Amino acid sequence: MSKMALEPSQLASLLKLRAVGWSQKEIAHALGTSQQVVAYHLKKLKEESMKKDPEDVFNAAILGGLAIGAGIMALAQLLKK
Numbered sequence: 001m002s003k004m005a006l007e008p009s010q011l012a013s014l015l016k017l018r019a020v021g022w023s024q025k026e027i028a029h030a031l032g033t034s035q036q037v038v039a040y041h042l043k044k045l046k047e048e049s050m051k052k053d054p055e056d057v058f059n060a061a062i063l064g065g066l067a068i069g070a071g072i073m074a075l076a077q078l079l080k081k
Helices: 008-019 024-031 035-051 054-062 066-080
Strands: none
Touching: 008 024, 008 035, 008 054, 024 035, 035 054
């Protein structure tokens, strides 16, 4: 795993903690990573949310990472039909 990579569960935790007001430094400490890694992932999520629906990006990340979450979201959409 690269230095910038986070596990899907860590990414979900990052978003939850940020949503309730934790600082990047506090999140980094809780996840056992650096503040730079937290900042990098927040930046990537923001960029992704500018290309796609922010709600979809958020939900996908919370469901366990963007790639995993996107698959689950697509499956959920299919099951709704």
